Amino acid sequence: MDFIHRIAPELQEGAAGLPPLQLPEGLAAARSSVPMPAESLDGVRITERVVSVSGAQPVPVRIYEPANRNDHALPALLWTHGGGYILGNPGGDDALCGRFVQAANCVIVSPDYRLAPEHPFPAAIEDSYTALAWLAEDGNELKIDRSRIAVGGASAGGGLAAALALMARDKGGPALCFQLPLYPMLDDRNLTPSSHEITHPALWNRANNLTAWEMVLGAAAGGAEVSPYAAPARAGDLAGLPPAYICIGQLDLFRDETMEYVTRLAQAGVAVEFHLYPGGYHGFEHVVPEAEVSRRAMQEYIHALAKALNS
Known part of the structure; x- marks a missing residue:
């Protein structure tokens, strides 16, 4: 069957209208087309500042x-934006973060972490962990309930959220009550069937994923010595991590690595809720937000966060 016809009917037009992305040649153009931050959101106050903790490089948030x-x-969420570790900025998720705030009555801190290839691993995870550590500090004036801190993100941001959960466990804090890695970018090895299956030029595909990982990890990509803080699928032990909600579309390049990670979390005794959406491609709920499956997917993960932070 033609790939487009495997997509859920209500999502097909959105996929057909996406411009192709070819890396690395199209990186500059893709960065220039990133959505601009919203000027205001009803009921939500947005501010920016530069934060740091002892010994760490300052990070804009x-x-x-x-x-x-x-x-x-209030409870809090450290939200890391997506973009393959090479694109994006926090303002591109203004609408979603606003919905999180409204549903969960929470505070969100989103780091403007450094991007590859100019800043390869470990820049993104170091910046994100600095922001998380600052969020959990006394005296940051955010009035946070430090017993209710979560991490979350989508795509590469989902990979960072999973890596932050690992790093926080290994470093002995900050304590996390929940993780929300949505269709996460977890594995630089690109060996799964779905990593070979998704080649459509308008979607995040195999060629772009290979290139992005090379931008992040250089010659180490796919090798034996990659850190689990870069690619959480590499982690040997997933025990002791916070409860998780994870979702992905069935036609997402990251489908199989995500399902393997979910299985391993469950086997390690981590409470995990997982949703697989038939006919959904990478980021479908943002490409066609009016589709029923998109509304359902977004409502379900927003509800999961609100429940975790307020139970």
Whole structure:
């Protein structure tokens, strides 16, 4: 069957309308087309600042919180944006972060982490961990309930969220109550059937994924010595991680590595909820947000976060 006809009917037109992306030649153009931040969101206050912790490089962050919050400490989410570790910025997720704030009555900190290839591994995870450590610090004026801190992200941001959960466990903190890695970029080896299956030029495909990992890891990509903080699928032990909600489309390049990671989390005793959406491709809920499956997917992961942070 032709690939387009395997896509859910309500998502097909969106896929057909996506411009092809060819890396590395198209990187500059793709970066210039990243959505601009929203000027305002109803009921949500957005601020920016540069943060740091002892010994770490300062990191710009974008902060979302209820516009009319009271003095009560709120739960928090460290949200890492997607873009294959080579594209994107926090402002591109303004609408989604606004919905998280409204549904979960929480504070969100989103780091503007350094991108490859100019800044290869470990730049992105170091910046993200600095932002997480700052979020969990006393005296940051955010009025956070430090017993209710989660990490989340989509695509490469999902990979970073999974890596942050590993790093926080291994370093003995900050304590996390939940992780939300959505269709995460987890494995630089690109050996699974789905990593070979998805080659459509308008989607995040095998060629671009291989190139992105090479930009992040250089000659080490696919080799034996890659850190699990770069590619969480490399982690030998997943025990002791926070509960997780993970979802992915059936026609996503990351399908199989995600399903393997979910299985390993469950085998390690980690509570994990998983959703696989038939006919869905990478990031489908943002490409065709009006589709029923897109609304359902987004509602389900927003609800999962709100429940985790307020239970």
